[in-house]
Amino acid sequence: MVSTTTAAPVPAVPPKRSFREKMHLAREDAIISAVNRLLAEKGFESMTVDEVAAEVGIAKASLYKHFPSKEDLAAAAMVRVMDRARAFLDSLDVTRAPLDLLREVARWTMSVQLAGEMPSLPSENSTLRAVLTTNKAYVDGLMDVSDRLGEWITQAQAQGGINPALPPIAVLYTLYARACDPVLGFLKGTGQFNDEQIIDMVLSTCFDGLCTR
Protein backbone atom coordinates (compact mmCIF):
# COMPACT_ATOMS: atom_id res chain seq x y z
CA MET A 1 0.00 0.00 0.00
CA VAL A 2 1.35 3.36 -0.90
CA SER A 3 1.82 5.91 1.80
CA THR A 4 -0.72 8.69 1.73
CA THR A 5 2.11 11.20 2.04
CA THR A 6 3.11 10.48 -1.56
CA ALA A 7 -0.29 11.47 -2.90
CA ALA A 8 -0.45 14.48 -5.10
CA PRO A 9 -1.63 17.65 -3.40
CA VAL A 10 -5.37 17.78 -3.19
CA PRO A 11 -7.15 21.11 -3.40
CA ALA A 12 -9.10 22.06 -0.37
CA VAL A 13 -12.26 22.11 -2.51
CA PRO A 14 -13.18 18.80 -4.18
CA PRO A 15 -12.51 19.21 -7.92
CA LYS A 16 -15.34 17.03 -9.14
CA ARG A 17 -18.05 19.66 -9.15
CA SER A 18 -15.60 22.20 -10.52
CA PHE A 19 -14.71 19.88 -13.35
CA ARG A 20 -18.30 19.33 -14.32
CA GLU A 21 -18.86 23.03 -14.11
CA LYS A 22 -15.98 23.61 -16.48
CA MET A 23 -17.32 21.06 -18.92
CA HIS A 24 -20.69 22.73 -18.71
CA LEU A 25 -19.22 26.14 -19.48
CA ALA A 26 -17.06 24.74 -22.25
CA ARG A 27 -20.10 23.17 -23.86
CA GLU A 28 -22.03 26.41 -23.64
CA ASP A 29 -19.06 28.21 -25.06
CA ALA A 30 -19.07 25.89 -28.07
CA ILE A 31 -22.80 26.49 -28.50
CA ILE A 32 -22.36 30.24 -28.42
CA SER A 33 -19.52 30.00 -30.93
CA ALA A 34 -21.73 28.10 -33.34
CA VAL A 35 -24.59 30.52 -32.82
CA ASN A 36 -22.27 33.45 -33.33
CA ARG A 37 -20.93 32.06 -36.58
CA LEU A 38 -24.35 31.15 -37.94
CA LEU A 39 -25.83 34.50 -36.95
CA ALA A 40 -23.02 36.23 -38.79
CA GLU A 41 -23.45 34.02 -41.84
CA LYS A 42 -27.23 33.80 -42.20
CA GLY A 43 -28.89 36.16 -39.77
CA PHE A 44 -31.35 35.36 -37.04
CA GLU A 45 -34.37 34.33 -39.09
CA SER A 46 -32.48 32.05 -41.43
CA MET A 47 -30.52 30.37 -38.69
CA THR A 48 -32.23 27.19 -37.47
CA VAL A 49 -31.79 25.54 -34.12
CA ASP A 50 -31.18 22.24 -35.92
CA GLU A 51 -28.16 23.80 -37.64
CA VAL A 52 -26.79 24.99 -34.33
CA ALA A 53 -27.16 21.55 -32.79
CA ALA A 54 -25.57 19.92 -35.82
CA GLU A 55 -22.61 22.31 -35.74
CA VAL A 56 -22.04 21.75 -32.05
CA GLY A 57 -22.51 18.00 -32.50
CA ILE A 58 -25.23 17.51 -29.92
CA ALA A 59 -28.95 16.84 -30.05
CA LYS A 60 -31.38 19.70 -30.35
CA ALA A 61 -33.04 18.74 -27.07
CA SER A 62 -29.71 19.11 -25.32
CA LEU A 63 -29.48 22.65 -26.63
CA TYR A 64 -32.73 23.49 -24.93
CA LYS A 65 -31.31 22.28 -21.63
CA HIS A 66 -28.76 25.08 -21.88
CA PHE A 67 -30.85 27.82 -23.45
CA PRO A 68 -34.63 28.00 -23.20
CA SER A 69 -35.28 29.46 -26.66
CA LYS A 70 -33.75 30.49 -29.96
CA GLU A 71 -33.97 34.08 -28.85
CA ASP A 72 -31.88 33.32 -25.78
CA LEU A 73 -29.29 31.69 -28.01
CA ALA A 74 -29.01 34.91 -29.99
CA ALA A 75 -28.90 36.96 -26.83
CA ALA A 76 -26.01 34.87 -25.52
CA ALA A 77 -24.12 35.54 -28.75
CA MET A 78 -24.77 39.24 -28.40
CA VAL A 79 -23.55 39.22 -24.81
CA ARG A 80 -20.35 37.55 -25.91
CA VAL A 81 -19.65 40.00 -28.72
CA MET A 82 -20.41 42.83 -26.32
CA ASP A 83 -17.87 41.37 -23.91
CA ARG A 84 -15.37 41.17 -26.74
CA ALA A 85 -16.01 44.82 -27.52
CA ARG A 86 -15.48 45.82 -23.89
CA ALA A 87 -12.27 43.84 -23.76
CA PHE A 88 -11.10 45.65 -26.86
CA LEU A 89 -11.95 49.01 -25.32
CA ASP A 90 -9.94 47.98 -22.25
CA SER A 91 -6.96 47.20 -24.47
CA LEU A 92 -6.83 50.69 -25.96
CA ASP A 93 -4.29 53.28 -24.84
CA VAL A 94 -6.61 55.91 -23.42
CA THR A 95 -3.88 58.54 -23.53
CA ARG A 96 -4.35 58.74 -27.28
CA ALA A 97 -6.60 61.34 -28.89
CA PRO A 98 -10.30 60.46 -28.56
CA LEU A 99 -10.71 60.67 -32.34
CA ASP A 100 -8.03 58.04 -32.83
CA LEU A 101 -9.69 55.81 -30.27
CA LEU A 102 -13.01 56.07 -32.09
CA ARG A 103 -11.27 55.24 -35.35
CA GLU A 104 -9.76 52.15 -33.78
CA VAL A 105 -13.16 51.10 -32.50
CA ALA A 106 -14.66 51.40 -35.99
CA ARG A 107 -11.73 49.49 -37.44
CA TRP A 108 -12.16 46.70 -34.91
CA THR A 109 -15.90 46.49 -35.52
CA MET A 110 -15.45 46.15 -39.27
CA SER A 111 -12.67 43.61 -38.93
CA VAL A 112 -14.94 41.46 -36.78
CA GLN A 113 -17.65 41.66 -39.44
CA LEU A 114 -15.25 40.83 -42.25
CA ALA A 115 -13.99 37.87 -40.23
CA GLY A 116 -17.54 36.50 -40.18
CA GLU A 117 -17.82 36.89 -36.42
CA MET A 118 -20.35 39.67 -36.11
CA PRO A 119 -23.83 38.34 -35.34
CA SER A 120 -26.57 40.21 -37.16
CA LEU A 121 -30.03 40.52 -35.73
CA PRO A 122 -33.19 42.07 -37.17
CA SER A 123 -34.14 45.25 -35.37
CA GLU A 124 -37.87 44.74 -35.86
CA ASN A 125 -38.40 41.28 -34.35
CA SER A 126 -40.51 41.84 -31.25
CA THR A 127 -39.92 38.55 -29.43
CA LEU A 128 -36.17 38.95 -29.90
CA ARG A 129 -36.23 42.48 -28.61
CA ALA A 130 -38.18 41.34 -25.58
CA VAL A 131 -35.52 38.80 -24.69
CA LEU A 132 -32.67 41.21 -25.38
CA THR A 133 -34.08 44.07 -23.34
CA THR A 134 -34.66 41.76 -20.37
CA ASN A 135 -31.13 40.35 -20.58
CA LYS A 136 -29.23 42.28 -17.94
CA ALA A 137 -25.80 41.20 -19.14
CA TYR A 138 -26.56 42.48 -22.63
CA VAL A 139 -28.18 45.73 -21.58
CA ASP A 140 -25.41 46.48 -19.09
CA GLY A 141 -22.74 45.74 -21.68
CA LEU A 142 -24.41 47.90 -24.29
CA MET A 143 -24.76 50.77 -21.86
CA ASP A 144 -21.15 50.43 -20.76
CA VAL A 145 -19.90 50.55 -24.34
CA SER A 146 -22.20 53.44 -25.19
CA ASP A 147 -21.06 55.41 -22.18
CA ARG A 148 -17.40 54.96 -22.95
CA LEU A 149 -17.83 55.80 -26.64
CA GLY A 150 -20.07 58.73 -25.75
CA GLU A 151 -17.34 60.13 -23.53
CA TRP A 152 -14.78 59.96 -26.32
CA ILE A 153 -17.24 61.45 -28.79
CA THR A 154 -17.92 64.53 -26.68
CA GLN A 155 -14.21 64.91 -25.99
CA ALA A 156 -13.41 64.64 -29.69
CA GLN A 157 -16.05 67.23 -30.46
CA ALA A 158 -14.66 69.57 -27.81
CA GLN A 159 -11.18 69.20 -29.28
CA GLY A 160 -12.45 69.85 -32.78
CA GLY A 161 -11.75 66.38 -34.13
CA ILE A 162 -15.39 65.37 -34.59
CA ASN A 163 -17.92 67.74 -36.14
CA PRO A 164 -19.54 69.47 -33.15
CA ALA A 165 -22.65 70.21 -35.20
CA LEU A 166 -23.57 66.50 -35.07
CA PRO A 167 -25.56 65.31 -32.06
CA PRO A 168 -23.38 62.80 -30.17
CA ILE A 169 -26.12 60.19 -30.47
CA ALA A 170 -25.90 60.46 -34.26
CA VAL A 171 -22.14 59.90 -34.12
CA LEU A 172 -22.62 56.91 -31.81
CA TYR A 173 -25.21 55.29 -34.07
CA THR A 174 -23.06 55.92 -37.12
CA LEU A 175 -20.22 54.03 -35.44
CA TYR A 176 -22.51 51.20 -34.36
CA ALA A 177 -23.81 50.91 -37.92
CA ARG A 178 -20.33 49.90 -39.13
CA ALA A 179 -20.95 46.56 -37.45
CA CYS A 180 -23.58 45.74 -40.07
CA ASP A 181 -22.45 47.91 -42.97
CA PRO A 182 -23.31 46.02 -46.17
CA VAL A 183 -20.65 47.96 -48.06
CA LEU A 184 -17.99 45.68 -46.56
CA GLY A 185 -19.58 42.59 -48.04
CA PHE A 186 -20.29 44.30 -51.35
CA LEU A 187 -16.68 45.36 -51.76
CA LYS A 188 -15.47 41.95 -50.70
CA GLY A 189 -17.78 40.43 -53.30
CA THR A 190 -16.03 42.31 -56.09
CA GLY A 191 -12.85 40.39 -55.35
CA GLN A 192 -10.82 43.49 -56.13
CA PHE A 193 -9.75 44.37 -52.61
CA ASN A 194 -8.35 42.65 -49.55
CA ASP A 195 -9.79 43.13 -46.09
CA GLU A 196 -7.33 45.81 -45.10
CA GLN A 197 -8.07 47.89 -48.20
CA ILE A 198 -11.80 47.53 -47.64
CA ILE A 199 -11.54 48.66 -44.03
CA ASP A 200 -9.37 51.61 -44.98
CA MET A 201 -11.82 52.72 -47.65
CA VAL A 202 -14.88 52.50 -45.40
CA LEU A 203 -12.97 54.15 -42.55
CA SER A 204 -12.18 56.96 -44.96
CA THR A 205 -15.78 57.44 -46.04
CA CYS A 206 -16.99 57.17 -42.46
CA PHE A 207 -14.69 59.76 -40.90
CA ASP A 208 -13.72 61.92 -43.88
CA GLY A 209 -16.80 61.51 -46.09
CA LEU A 210 -17.15 60.99 -49.80
CA CYS A 211 -16.18 64.56 -50.66
CA THR A 212 -12.64 65.70 -51.24
CA ARG A 213 -10.88 67.09 -48.19
Added chain:
Amino acid sequence: MVSTTTAAPVPAVPPKRSFREKMHLAREDAIISAVNRLLAEKGFESMTVDEVAAEVGIAKASLYKHFPSKEDLAAAAMVRVMDRARAFLDSLDVTRAPLDLLREVARWTMSVQLAGEMPSLPSENSTLRAVLTTNKAYVDGLMDVSDRLGEWITQAQAQGGINPALPPIAVLYTLYARACDPVLGFLKGTGQFNDEQIIDMVLSTCFDGLCTR
Protein backbone atom coordinates in the same frame (compact mmCIF):
# COMPACT_ATOMS: atom_id res chain seq x y z
CA MET B 1 -86.57 52.25 -81.37
CA VAL B 2 -83.68 54.66 -81.16
CA SER B 3 -81.74 55.48 -84.28
CA THR B 4 -78.31 53.96 -84.41
CA THR B 5 -76.89 57.35 -85.36
CA THR B 6 -77.45 58.57 -81.81
CA ALA B 7 -75.16 55.93 -80.34
CA ALA B 8 -72.04 57.10 -78.57
CA PRO B 9 -68.83 56.92 -80.56
CA VAL B 10 -67.34 53.51 -80.46
CA PRO B 11 -63.58 53.07 -80.48
CA ALA B 12 -62.23 51.22 -83.46
CA VAL B 13 -60.79 48.64 -81.11
CA PRO B 14 -63.27 46.81 -78.87
CA PRO B 15 -62.60 47.98 -75.32
CA LYS B 16 -63.50 44.78 -73.56
CA ARG B 17 -60.10 43.12 -73.73
CA SER B 18 -58.36 46.39 -72.97
CA PHE B 19 -60.55 46.90 -69.94
CA ARG B 20 -59.81 43.48 -68.58
CA GLU B 21 -56.15 44.08 -69.23
CA LYS B 22 -56.32 47.32 -67.25
CA MET B 23 -58.05 45.58 -64.39
CA HIS B 24 -55.40 42.93 -64.44
CA LEU B 25 -52.62 45.46 -64.28
CA ALA B 26 -54.40 47.44 -61.59
CA ARG B 27 -54.74 44.32 -59.50
CA GLU B 28 -51.08 43.48 -59.90
CA ASP B 29 -50.24 47.06 -59.05
CA ALA B 30 -52.19 46.74 -55.80
CA ILE B 31 -50.37 43.50 -55.05
CA ILE B 32 -46.98 45.09 -55.62
CA SER B 33 -47.91 48.02 -53.42
CA ALA B 34 -48.81 45.69 -50.59
CA VAL B 35 -45.63 43.69 -51.08
CA ASN B 36 -43.57 46.86 -51.16
CA ARG B 37 -45.07 48.13 -47.94
CA LEU B 38 -44.71 44.83 -46.12
CA LEU B 39 -41.13 44.35 -47.34
CA ALA B 40 -40.27 47.80 -46.04
CA GLU B 41 -41.96 47.12 -42.71
CA LYS B 42 -40.91 43.56 -41.91
CA GLY B 43 -38.36 42.40 -44.44
CA PHE B 44 -38.53 39.44 -46.77
CA GLU B 45 -38.34 36.55 -44.30
CA SER B 46 -40.93 37.95 -41.91
CA MET B 47 -43.37 38.90 -44.63
CA THR B 48 -45.90 36.12 -45.26
CA VAL B 49 -47.88 35.55 -48.42
CA ASP B 50 -51.03 35.36 -46.28
CA GLU B 51 -50.42 38.92 -45.13
CA VAL B 52 -50.01 40.11 -48.68
CA ALA B 53 -53.26 38.44 -49.73
CA ALA B 54 -55.07 39.87 -46.72
CA GLU B 55 -53.80 43.39 -47.39
CA VAL B 56 -54.82 43.21 -51.05
CA GLY B 57 -58.14 41.67 -50.11
CA ILE B 58 -57.93 38.55 -52.30
CA ALA B 59 -57.34 34.89 -51.67
CA LYS B 60 -53.84 33.56 -51.45
CA ALA B 61 -54.41 31.21 -54.38
CA SER B 62 -55.31 34.21 -56.53
CA LEU B 63 -51.95 35.74 -55.68
CA TYR B 64 -50.20 32.71 -57.07
CA LYS B 65 -52.08 33.16 -60.37
CA HIS B 66 -50.29 36.50 -60.73
CA PHE B 67 -46.87 35.64 -59.29
CA PRO B 68 -45.48 32.11 -59.17
CA SER B 69 -43.61 32.46 -55.87
CA LYS B 70 -42.88 34.67 -52.91
CA GLU B 71 -39.51 35.46 -54.42
CA ASP B 72 -41.18 36.75 -57.58
CA LEU B 73 -43.38 38.98 -55.45
CA ALA B 74 -40.28 40.53 -53.92
CA ALA B 75 -38.65 40.84 -57.32
CA ALA B 76 -41.66 42.71 -58.64
CA ALA B 77 -41.41 45.14 -55.75
CA MET B 78 -37.71 45.65 -56.48
CA VAL B 79 -38.46 46.31 -60.13
CA ARG B 80 -40.98 48.94 -59.16
CA VAL B 81 -38.66 50.74 -56.76
CA MET B 82 -35.97 50.60 -59.42
CA ASP B 83 -38.37 52.21 -61.87
CA ARG B 84 -39.14 54.88 -59.31
CA ALA B 85 -35.42 55.53 -58.94
CA ARG B 86 -34.98 55.84 -62.69
CA ALA B 87 -37.92 58.23 -62.89
CA PHE B 88 -36.30 60.31 -60.17
CA LEU B 89 -33.02 60.38 -62.06
CA ASP B 90 -34.94 61.52 -65.15
CA SER B 91 -36.44 64.37 -63.16
CA LEU B 92 -33.08 65.80 -62.15
CA ASP B 93 -31.57 68.84 -63.83
CA VAL B 94 -28.47 67.32 -65.35
CA THR B 95 -26.88 70.74 -65.85
CA ARG B 96 -26.18 70.86 -62.13
CA ALA B 97 -22.88 69.77 -60.66
CA PRO B 98 -22.51 65.96 -60.49
CA LEU B 99 -21.81 66.16 -56.76
CA ASP B 100 -25.13 67.93 -56.20
CA LEU B 101 -26.90 65.31 -58.27
CA LEU B 102 -25.41 62.52 -56.17
CA ARG B 103 -26.45 64.32 -53.02
CA GLU B 104 -30.01 64.56 -54.33
CA VAL B 105 -30.00 60.87 -55.10
CA ALA B 106 -28.91 60.02 -51.57
CA ARG B 107 -31.53 62.37 -50.17
CA TRP B 108 -34.26 60.74 -52.26
CA THR B 109 -33.17 57.25 -51.26
CA MET B 110 -33.28 58.07 -47.57
CA SER B 111 -36.62 59.84 -47.84
CA VAL B 112 -38.09 56.75 -49.45
CA GLN B 113 -36.80 54.62 -46.61
CA LEU B 114 -38.09 56.99 -43.95
CA ALA B 115 -41.48 56.98 -45.69
CA GLY B 116 -41.61 53.23 -45.21
CA GLU B 117 -41.52 52.59 -48.94
CA MET B 118 -38.10 51.03 -49.35
CA PRO B 119 -38.31 47.23 -49.62
CA SER B 120 -35.51 45.50 -47.75
CA LEU B 121 -34.20 42.14 -48.85
CA PRO B 122 -31.57 39.88 -47.30
CA SER B 123 -28.42 39.75 -49.36
CA GLU B 124 -27.62 36.16 -48.42
CA ASN B 125 -30.84 34.34 -49.40
CA SER B 126 -29.91 32.13 -52.32
CA THR B 127 -33.33 31.37 -53.77
CA LEU B 128 -34.15 35.07 -53.74
CA ARG B 129 -30.91 35.98 -55.46
CA ALA B 130 -31.57 33.36 -58.10
CA VAL B 131 -34.92 34.91 -58.95
CA LEU B 132 -33.53 38.44 -58.86
CA THR B 133 -30.56 37.75 -61.09
CA THR B 134 -32.79 36.07 -63.68
CA ASN B 135 -35.26 38.96 -63.67
CA LYS B 136 -34.31 40.97 -66.72
CA ALA B 137 -36.36 44.03 -65.74
CA TYR B 138 -34.59 44.20 -62.39
CA VAL B 139 -31.10 43.57 -63.69
CA ASP B 140 -31.53 46.05 -66.51
CA GLY B 141 -32.88 48.68 -64.15
CA LEU B 142 -30.07 48.16 -61.69
CA MET B 143 -27.46 48.41 -64.42
CA ASP B 144 -29.07 51.54 -65.84
CA VAL B 145 -29.05 53.25 -62.45
CA SER B 146 -25.50 52.11 -61.75
CA ASP B 147 -24.31 53.40 -65.11
CA ARG B 148 -25.85 56.80 -64.63
CA LEU B 149 -24.58 57.18 -61.07
CA GLY B 150 -21.20 55.87 -62.11
CA GLU B 151 -20.98 58.58 -64.75
CA TRP B 152 -21.72 61.29 -62.21
CA ILE B 153 -19.28 59.78 -59.73
CA THR B 154 -16.35 59.85 -62.15
CA GLN B 155 -17.28 63.35 -63.25
CA ALA B 156 -17.46 64.52 -59.63
CA GLN B 157 -14.07 62.95 -58.97
CA ALA B 158 -12.58 64.64 -62.03
CA GLN B 159 -13.93 67.98 -60.88
CA GLY B 160 -12.59 67.49 -57.37
CA GLY B 161 -15.96 67.22 -55.66
CA ILE B 162 -15.65 63.56 -54.70
CA ASN B 163 -12.45 62.13 -53.24
CA PRO B 164 -10.56 60.73 -56.27
CA ALA B 165 -8.67 58.30 -54.06
CA LEU B 166 -11.87 56.27 -53.59
CA PRO B 167 -12.64 53.62 -56.21
CA PRO B 168 -15.87 54.64 -57.96
CA ILE B 169 -17.41 51.29 -57.05
CA ALA B 170 -16.88 52.08 -53.37
CA VAL B 171 -18.63 55.41 -53.80
CA LEU B 172 -21.50 53.72 -55.64
CA TYR B 173 -21.96 51.07 -52.96
CA THR B 174 -21.79 53.71 -50.23
CA LEU B 175 -24.66 55.55 -51.91
CA TYR B 176 -26.68 52.37 -52.39
CA ALA B 177 -26.21 51.53 -48.72
CA ARG B 178 -28.17 54.64 -47.74
CA ALA B 179 -31.27 52.76 -48.87
CA CYS B 180 -30.96 50.41 -45.91
CA ASP B 181 -29.01 52.53 -43.46
CA PRO B 182 -30.19 51.57 -39.97
CA VAL B 183 -29.05 54.93 -38.62
CA LEU B 184 -32.21 56.50 -40.05
CA GLY B 185 -34.45 54.23 -38.02
CA PHE B 186 -32.28 54.53 -34.91
CA LEU B 187 -32.42 58.31 -35.00
CA LYS B 188 -36.14 58.26 -35.69
CA GLY B 189 -36.58 55.95 -32.70
CA THR B 190 -35.11 58.54 -30.37
CA GLY B 191 -38.03 60.85 -31.14
CA GLN B 192 -35.68 63.82 -30.98
CA PHE B 193 -35.54 64.63 -34.69
CA ASN B 194 -37.92 65.00 -37.61
CA ASP B 195 -37.33 63.35 -40.95
CA GLU B 196 -35.69 66.37 -42.51
CA GLN B 197 -33.21 66.74 -39.67
CA ILE B 198 -32.38 63.04 -39.82
CA ILE B 199 -31.75 63.16 -43.56
CA ASP B 200 -29.60 66.25 -43.22
CA MET B 201 -27.49 64.65 -40.52
CA VAL B 202 -26.91 61.42 -42.40
CA LEU B 203 -26.26 63.34 -45.61
CA SER B 204 -23.63 65.30 -43.69
CA THR B 205 -21.90 62.21 -42.32
CA CYS B 206 -22.10 60.51 -45.71
CA PHE B 207 -20.57 63.26 -47.82
CA ASP B 208 -18.58 65.24 -45.25
CA GLY B 209 -17.76 62.53 -42.74
CA LEU B 210 -17.77 62.51 -38.96
CA CYS B 211 -14.64 64.66 -38.69
CA THR B 212 -14.68 68.41 -38.57
CA ARG B 213 -14.22 70.13 -41.94
Added chain:
DNA sequence: GTCTATATCACGATAGAC
Protein backbone atom coordinates in the same frame (compact mmCIF):
# COMPACT_ATOMS: atom_id res chain seq x y z
C1' DG C 1 -59.25 34.27 -62.13
C1' DT C 2 -61.28 33.84 -57.75
C1' DC C 3 -62.49 31.20 -54.11
C1' DT C 4 -62.29 27.26 -50.16
C1' DA C 5 -59.84 23.66 -48.60
C1' DT C 6 -55.80 21.07 -48.24
C1' DA C 7 -51.23 19.03 -49.20
C1' DT C 8 -46.59 19.33 -47.74
C1' DC C 9 -43.04 20.57 -45.08
C1' DA C 10 -39.76 23.14 -42.08
C1' DC C 11 -39.02 24.70 -37.73
C1' DG C 12 -39.31 25.63 -32.65
C1' DA C 13 -40.09 23.20 -28.74
C1' DT C 14 -41.07 18.97 -25.73
C1' DA C 15 -41.72 14.01 -23.90
C1' DG C 16 -39.72 10.42 -21.98
C1' DA C 17 -36.22 6.69 -21.83
C1' DC C 18 -31.51 6.21 -20.21
Added chain:
DNA sequence: GTCTATCGTGATATAGAC
Protein backbone atom coordinates in the same frame (compact mmCIF):
# COMPACT_ATOMS: atom_id res chain seq x y z
C1' DG D 1 -27.79 16.16 -19.44
C1' DT D 2 -27.98 13.55 -23.58
C1' DC D 3 -30.40 11.11 -26.68
C1' DT D 4 -34.47 9.57 -30.18
C1' DA D 5 -38.79 10.50 -31.51
C1' DT D 6 -42.52 13.44 -31.83
C1' DC D 7 -45.83 17.26 -31.30
C1' DG D 8 -47.88 21.68 -32.79
C1' DT D 9 -47.74 25.46 -35.52
C1' DG D 10 -47.38 28.29 -39.27
C1' DA D 11 -45.71 28.84 -43.83
C1' DT D 12 -45.42 28.07 -49.04
C1' DA D 13 -47.72 26.23 -52.52
C1' DT D 14 -51.52 23.65 -54.93
C1' DA D 15 -56.16 21.16 -56.08
C1' DG D 16 -60.34 21.60 -57.73
C1' DA D 17 -65.03 23.67 -57.82
C1' DC D 18 -67.24 27.70 -59.83
